[in-house]
Amino acid sequence: MIRVNGTSIVEEEIAREVQYHPAESFEAARAMAAHALVVRELLLQEARRRRLEASQQRSDGVTEEEALIAALLEDAVTTPEPDEPACRRYYENNVAEYRSADIFEASHILFPAAADDEVGRAEAKRRAEATIAELDGELARFAALARERSACSSAAHGGDLGQLTCGQTAPEFETFLYNVAPGTLCPVPLPTRYGYHVLYLRRRIDGRQLPFDMVKAGIARELKERAWRRATHQFIQILVDAAEIEGIELAKSGSPLLQ
Numbered sequence: 001m002i003r004v005n006g007t008s009i010v011e012e013e014i015a016r017e018v019q020y021h022p023a024e025s026f027e028a029a030r031a032m033a034a035h036a037l038v039v040r041e042l043l044l045q046e047a048r049r050r051r052l053e054a055s056q057q058r059s060d061g062v063t064e065e066e067a068l069i070a071a072l073l074e075d076a077v078t079t080p081e082p083d084e085p086a087c088r089r090y091y092e093n094n095v096a097e098y099r100s101a102d103i104f105e106a107s108h109i110l111f112p113a114a115a116d117d118e119v120g121r122a123e124a125k126r127r128a129e130a131t132i133a134e135l136d137g138e139l140a141r142f143a144a145l146a147r148e149r150s151a152c153s154s155a156a157h158g159g160d161l162g163q164l165t166c167g168q169t170a171p172e173f174e175t176f177l178y179n180v181a182p183g184t185l186c187p188v189p190l191p192t193r194y195g196y197h198v199l200y201l202r203r204r205i206d207g208r209q210l211p212f213d214m215v216k217a218g219i220a221r222e223l224k225e226r227a228w229r230r231a232t233h234q235f236i237q238i239l240v241d242a243a244e245i246e247g248i249e250l251a252k253s254g255s256p257l258l259q
Contacts, residue, residue: 002034002247004041009247013037034248040069042239047072077231082223087216090223098215100207101166104177107142107159107202110152112195121195128189128196135185135198142185142200151195159200170194177201 002009017033018026047068052075054067062070091098109131111124131149135142143158150159166174170192176199180186186199 002038003245004038005045005244007041007045009034009037009041038245038248039236040065042236042243043069043072046076046239050075073232073235076235077228079224079227079231082220082227084216086223087219088212090219091212091215095209098210098212100210102178102207103205104164104201105203105205106161106164106177107146107200108152108154108161108190109142109146109150109159109198110195111149111189111197112151115193121191124196125189125191128198131198132185132187132189139185139200173197173199177204 001011002014014030014033014037017037018029021029021032021036023029023032044065050072052068052071054064054071109128111127111131113120113124115121127149131145135145143160146159147155149155152159154161161169164177169177172192173190176186176190180199180201182201182204184201186201189196190199191197
């Protein structure tokens with residue numbers, strides 16, 4: 001049994017909490033659940049010590065205890081608003097993050113084969129090579145061949161994948177998008193875990209650097225959120241340091257609760 005300043009946290013509570021803490025093993029999930037319940041109890045005790053009350057206008061699905069913890073953090077944790085120089089420094093140090101996405105307009109023909117099917121993949125590659133040879137100088141036929149041969153649902157649209165951005169396709173497919181000249185057919189079959197693709201990159205629209213004024217509000221929100229998380233961790237650490245906690249190994253500083 002775990003005790004927090006004399007209040008018990010029983011095994012049944014930990015068992016109910018485990019579902020909210022996925023981990024590689026049950027033991028790890030149980031430890032995370034126990035840590036979370038200790039923090040929760042410390043926060044509730046502090047809220048009651050301060051004689052705080054939960055807001056009566058709380059959102060649907062928020063329990064009274066959750067609203068009480070929110071009231072405590074609002075009362076106890078304050079952070080300054082990031083000023084413009086701080087936001088500009090962050091922008092200049094992370095300028096690559098503030099760039100609009102590259103956009104690709106592409107079509108493909110998929111010859112399917114499972115990753116572990118050597119015979120099937122060899123045949124898919126052969127069919128893709130034959131299709132590339134057939135399309136040499138005949139790109140106007142691409143849509144018709146896609147409708148006839150592609151195993152992808154995009155076949156109904158002549159293989160058209162629409163507008164793609166980074167992260168929307170398999171990584172190996174994305175690599176080829178960056179290395180094929182717009183308006184051309186990839187000269188070799190493109191292998192992915194789905195099979196082999198014939199790729200036609202119709203157009204690429206390069207992203208552009210977003211100016212500071214366009215992104216400074218989002219940067220300010222991000223910096224404020226980071227500051228709030230740090231201040232909240234520090235506040236919880238103060239509660240941990242002052243508490244009498246039994247039945248669980250919990251360091252008084254650098255606690256895994258605060259990671």
